[in-house]
Amino acid sequence: MEFKNLIQNHLISDISVYEEIGLIGSDIDSYFSFEVKEGNVQDLQKLISELIDKGNNQPFSVTILKGKGSFEGKLNGKWVLKLITILADVNYYKFGNSHIVFVEKLTDDSSFEKWKKNLVSELAKLGFKNIAIVPLESRTYTDFNLKEVSSVESDFTDLLMNEEKPLIVFSRISSSKEIERIENRLKEKLGQLAENILQLVKYRNLSLQKENETKRYILYLEETVKTKTDYLDLLLKPSADTDAFSELGISKIQQIKNFYYYEYEILPLWFKRVGHVLKVIMGRRNFKSLFDNNVKKYKN
Amino acid sequence: MLEKTDRYDYIVICHLFYPEEVMNLLDKLKALKKYKTLFVFNLGNFFNPAVVEMIKQEFNKALIYINPPKGRDIGAKLFLINAVFNINVSSKYVLIVHDKKSPHLGNGVQWRNELLKVISPLCLTKMDHYFQDDKVGIVASASFIQNEFNFQTKKFNSNSNQILKGLISKLCLNFSDFNFIAGSIYVIRFDILKSFFEKPETDLLEIIKDLEEGNELDFSKGTYIHSWERMLSWIATSQGYSIYGI
Numbered sequence: 056m057e058f059k060n061l062i063q064n065h066l067i068s069d070i071s072v073y074e075e076i077g078l079i080g081s082d083i084d085s086y087f088s089f090e091v092k093e094g095n096v097q098d099l100q101k102l103i104s105e106l107i108d109k110g111n112n113q114p115f116s117v118t119i120l121k122g123k124g125s126f127e128g129k130l131n132g133k134w135v136l137k138l139i140t141i142l143a144d145v146n147y148y149k150f151g152n153s154h155i156v157f158v159e160k161l162t163d164d165s166s167f168e169k170w171k172k173n174l175v176s177e178l179a180k181l182g183f184k185n186i187a188i189v190p191l192e193s194r195t196y197t198d199f200n201l202k203e204v205s206s207v208e209s210d211f212t213d214l215l216m217n218e219e220k221p222l223i224v225f226s227r228i229s230s231s232k233e234i235e236r237i238e239n240r241l242k243e244k245l246g247q248l249a250e251n252i253l254q255l256v257k258y259r260n261l262s263l264q265k266e267n268e269t270k271r272y273i274l275y276l277e278e279t280v281k282t283k284t285d286y287l288d289l290l291l292k293p294s295a296d297t298d299a300f301s302e303l304g305i306s307k308i309q310q311i312k313n314f315y316y317y318e319y320e321i322l323p324l325w326f327k328r329v330g331h332v333l334k335v336i337m338g339r340r341n342f343k344s345l346f347d348n349n350v351k352k353y354k355n
Numbered sequence: 356m357l358e359k360t361d362r363y364d365y366i367v368i369c370h371l372f373y374p375e376e377v378m379n380l381l382d383k384l385k386a387l388k389k390y391k392t393l394f395v396f397n398l399g400n401f402f403n404p405a406v407v408e409m410i411k412q413e414f415n416k417a418l419i420y421i422n423p424p425k426g427r428d429i430g431a432k433l434f435l436i437n438a439v440f441n442i443n444v445s446s447k448y449v450l451i452v453h454d455k456k457s458p459h460l461g462n463g464v465q466w467r468n469e470l471l472k473v474i475s476p477l478c479l480t481k482m483d484h485y486f487q488d489d490k491v492g493i494v495a496s497a498s499f500i501q502n503e504f505n506f507q508t509k510k511f512n513s514n515s516n517q518i519l520k521g522l523i524s525k526l527c528l529n530f531s532d533f534n535f536i537a538g539s540i541y542v543i544r545f546d547i548l549k550s551f552f553e554k555p556e557t558d559l560l561e562i563i564k565d566l567e568e569g570n571e572l573d574f575s576k577g578t579y580i581h582s583w584e585r586m587l588s589w590i591a592t593s594q595g596y597s598i599y600g601i
Contacts, residue, residue, distance in 0.1 A: 103441050107418065132560045140438045143420040145398070145407055180564045182423030182430070268403075275401045278424075278570045 067118050067157070067191075086148050088116040088157050093170075094130075099137035106144065116148040117141060118157035118191065130170075130177055139181055152267055153187040160190040363446035364390040366439055366545065370431035370453035372399040377406060380454045381413060386476045388414070393446065395439055397422050397431040418442070426566030428453040428539065429583045433566075436548060437559050446545045448482065450474060451587070455538055469498045470540035478601060482542065485599050492596025493588060495541035500600050503585075504533040515577030515585075522582055526556050528593040535588035536598065543591060551590040 067088045091098040102117070117138075141147065142154050149155065160167055171188055178186050319327070334340040344352040365387055371377055384394070394417035396410055402421075410417055422434040432451055439449075452474070455467040472478060473495055478485075485494045503512040511519050511533070552559060565579045588598065 100441070104443070107442055110416070132558065136437055136560055137441055139422075139434070140420075140441045143397075143422045143434060143438070145419040145421055181560070182425030182563075182568065184423065271400050274424075275399075282570050 086114045086116060088118045088148075090118045090120050093119050093121060094134050096131065096133050096137060099134060099141060103137060103140060106141075106146075111146055114146055114148040115144075116155050116157065118159065120159045130173055135177055135181075139178070139183065142178070142183055142186075150187065152270070153185040154183065155187050155189055157189050157191055363393045363444060365392040365448050365450055365542075366444065366446040367392060367394045367450045367452065368432055368435040368439065369394065369450075370397045370399075370428045370435070371402070371406075372428065372431075373454050373456050374399075374401055374406070376454035376456055377402075380452070380471075381410070383471055383474055384452070385413070386474055386479055387450070390479070393444060394418070395435050396420065397435050400424060425563065425568050426580050426583070427570060428455070429580050429587065430563060430566045432539070432587070433559065433563055433583070436552060437563075440549070440552065445549070448486070448542050449545050449548055450542050452540045455540065466499070466538060467540075469496045470536075470538045472496050472601065473540065473542055485601065486544065488599075490595070490597055491599045492547050492591030492594065493536070493541050493543045493598045494601060495536040495598060497600025499537045500534050500598055501537045502534050511585075513577070513581070513585075515582045518577045518579060518582040519585060522586060523589075526554070528589065530589065530593040530595075532592040532597065533585075533589070534592060534598050535585040537584070539584050539587055541588070541598075544596070547591050547594055547596060550594065 066086070067090060089102050091102060105111075106115070142156075147154060158171065175186055175188065178184075331340065331345060335342050335345060340353055341350060343350045367384060367387060369380070369384065371380065387394075394414040396414075396417055396419045398406065398419065398421050400421065400423075407419055410419060418438065420435065420438060422431055424430075426433065431453070450473075452471070455470065456464070478494075482494065485491060504510075505512055510516050513519065551557060562583070566583065567578050567580055571578050571580055592598065
């Protein structure tokens with residue numbers, strides 16, 4: 056039985072668990088989602104230091120918990136600066152192109168929604184445009200039991216119908232034994248069902264991956280084409296408007312082409328030929344090159 | 356795990372955007388491995404996991420980030436400066452570098468090679484000598500030290516003139532040496548970067564927000580990206596340091 060690709064099992068934990076067990080890969084793609092308090096700069100700093108000190112190579116995400124007076128008012132700039140360092144970590148967990156950020160939602164009040172909107176908007180201004188905020192309200196487990204596994208079954212339908220949605224099981228853990236227990240429960244309960252749809256999910260994940268790769272490549276091509284189009288626009292503009300790049304010697308291209316045409320190309324052919332003979336006499340061109348295109352033309 | 360060291364010789368802040376240029380630049384960066392160096396990379400969105408693995412193997416303990424495409428190489432460098440300040444390390448020097456290609460310019464490769472002279476093994480051995488003078492803040496290729504300021508008109512000969520003046524005023528900078536390194540590849544003293552970005556007026560969050568997205572060019576209008584290309588050099592000159600050209 057292969058659960059990989061089927062379930063993203065996020066084990067939500069305090070950063071201190073790292074000290075005990077580190078990030079352990081498992082059969083069912085267990086990722087840690089580290090709990091950090093909203094607005095608490097020290098929490099994020101501690102996580103950044105832990106990830107670097109332990110040389111983390113495993114996917115991880117963050118779970119934002121309600122701190123004292125948080126989800127209210129303006130976002131703390133220093134906290135956001137640390138959060139983007141974590142989001143940009145090469146191992147940060149993404150589904151498709153989206154960074155998954157879990158948020159503990161304890162109330163339905165509008166201040167939470169406002170805060171969530173604020174965070175998404177702030178991160179978008181910093182370029183992080185695909186942030187998937189996943190509220191934990193309905194799936195915050197203090198422990199893992201069969202009832203919760205049953206609720207996962209209904210998610211399989213969702214999983215097959217909705218290509219954007221991973222099947223995620225959350226659990227808070229306090230020790231490494233917990234991981235083992237969760238895995239065994241999942242295998243026991245979902246074994247048969249999972250086997251039936253495993254192939255379908257695999258295909259779905261494969262096509263999603265291909266789609267993302269293609270999207271990234273299109274983006275790259277668009278960037279490349281834009282660069283060249285912009286440069287062509289520059290060349291086609293009157294040269295007086297293109298002085299910004301004069302230091303690179305390219306902004307005068309149109310001027311040079313005009314100069315060449317009016318000062319040289321327009322001259323009669325016999326005059327140009329006399330000019331070539333003069334170059335030979337002045338020692339700037341090889342004599343042989345007047346008659347043979349295969350010899351070196353100029354002396355430097 | 357990072358080395359337990361009080362102070363690195365170099366912190367390398369490197370942005371990789373063009374997959375086809377990766378090997379070329381990484382090969383050049385290997386010269387820094389003989390020093391106590393912390394490598395910090397930012398990768399564009401186009402890289403596959405194999406590149407990440409290759410970097411990890413070649414540059415042990417390198418920190419790798421994937422920041423969004425905001426502000427071209429300048430944005431990526433500012434993201435990485437933020438990351439470096441978040442991990443509480445310090446160094447004598449910081450190499451700021453990217454896989455410069457400038458596909459729109461005929462002489463882009465020549466430009467890059469000239470700028471990368473600063474990390475040639477010979478230059479690296481002489482780095483302490485270049486910085487011997489306490490007033491030297493940046494070491495870079497002399498060919499691309501430029502100055503666009505016209506002291507008579509009090510304007511920058513650049514489409515970004517207005518933005519530049521706005522930034523200088525916003526950051527409360529008062530200086531007259533407007534030399535900058537076109538191409539933004541250079542070695543700078545770590546302490547200069549730190550003192551600039553620790554100033555209360557320097558709000559890194561706002562700076563990154565202002566940067567344009569995608570591959571914005573400044574052919575027809577000023578941009579924050581190209582303004583910060585200049586500002587990244589003025590970080591040093593505005594603190595009374597000079598640029599040493601090699």
